[in-house]
Amino acid sequence: MTKPTMKVLVTGAAGQICYSLIGMIASGQMLGFDQPIILHLLEVPVAMDALKGVCMEITDSAYPLVKKVVATSDYQEAFTDIDVCIMVGAMPRKDGMERKDLLEKNASIFKGQGEALEKYSKKSVKVLVVGNPANTNCLIAKTYAPSIPAENFSALTRLDHNRAKAQVADRLGVNVSDVHNVTIWGNHSSTQYPDVSHGYVTINGEKKSITEAVNDDAWLKGDFISTVQKRGAAVIAARKLSSATSAAKAIVDHVHDWVLGTPEGEWVSMAIPSDGSYGIPEGVIYSFPVTCKDGVVTIVQGLKIDDFSRNKMEVTDKELREEKQLALN
Structure with a gap:
């Protein structure tokens, strides 16, 4: 039909x-x-x-x-x-x-x-x-x-989500489809927080946490984060134009999953109105880990947030509230 x-x-x-x-x-x-x-x-x-x-x-x-x-x-x-x-x-x-x-x-x-x-x-x-x-x-x-x-x-924070997956895949020498459940928290800006602490990777059919597989805490908390945060600027520096094809692909991914649903057990990152989850007060559009089914977006709940992550999440929340004040005034 x-x-x-x-x-x-x-x-x-x-x-x-x-x-x-x-x-x-x-x-x-x-x-x-x-x-x-x-x-x-x-x-x-x-x-x-x-x-x-x-x-x-x-x-x-x-x-x-x-x-x-x-x-x-x-x-x-x-x-x-x-x-x-x-x-x-x-x-x-x-x-x-x-x-x-x-x-x-x-x-x-x-x-x-x-x-x-x-x-x-x-x-x-x-x-x-x-x-x-x-x-x-x-x-x-x-x-x-x-x-x-x-x-x-x-x-749209799916571009950042895709970038984070790609960086992990490149680091481990695996296909990007083997990297699962990374998260982008907060703003689509240089304050965003790419978080892999709840993600996993499949290597030779075996599931491992990304943290365990990478086995380099300094990289995960340093160069990995800054690379994803500054990737847009790096593309502009290289091609003298902003990201276009990768942005288009991320748009397609975002809407596809929103309308048609995310795979079972898989989450993606979307910036949506905060409902208070993870201590982010209402009033801003904030990127969370989400699943989608029948056109409905649901924030993944129950993820443990350590002090390092909490600090990063609050920094990007603060920036969003400053932007809100400037824009609405």
Whole structure:
């Protein structure tokens, strides 16, 4: 039986992340290879010519799952009756721009898009914010869409999660699929805390804790953490552009698991509204270890938090609360 068509909105659709992302969505990697979609692509007016080129490429790729493409700069047309909203477009940080300036510019963008979600979108829409500062931009959008359930909002830390898995796999010389249950706590920023203390790795069919397998506490608490925290900057330094393909892959992973579910016994990292779990008070969008089933996100409970982890988790929580104050003021 043919599934009902889903409407997927991507903002900033002519940008470099979306150039990698849209083909992945259109091919079925995100929502399933049997899921027909209508693509809603939103851009600012000055980028509409570039977006026309993207649409030409979608047409020329002849994706069987794509039933229609709506390319627009109009919020009503873009946000009406969407099922999934991926907010990639945001004001980038420029030379000489203070963090508060970036937050101020993006606050107005995500306020407007939150209001559009509230006015035009389905109340069941799943919203993923990618544009940085992603956690706080997500908080702003959620604030201005009060009738959409809070649990329908999330920000992207799956890229950091994937980076952490890859670093462990590289260190141990195993496939990345053999690394399980790493966690990203907190903000998608240089204060994030990549935590492997509850994860495990499969080597020659045998399960071992990552801590035991790596057997190098100094690396796990030092270079590993800083490498993941600063990976985005390292990519920019190398290619003179920010992460695009890896960000697109992480977006696809995030939404795929949210909609279709995480494997049994496996958790992933998503930035979601804090509910007080692990001593992180409500009021911020904070990355937790989560499982997903039937479209519902559940924070993994009962993980032991040692003093080292607690300190790292509080540092990133503090930054998020400072961002919140700057943005909402």
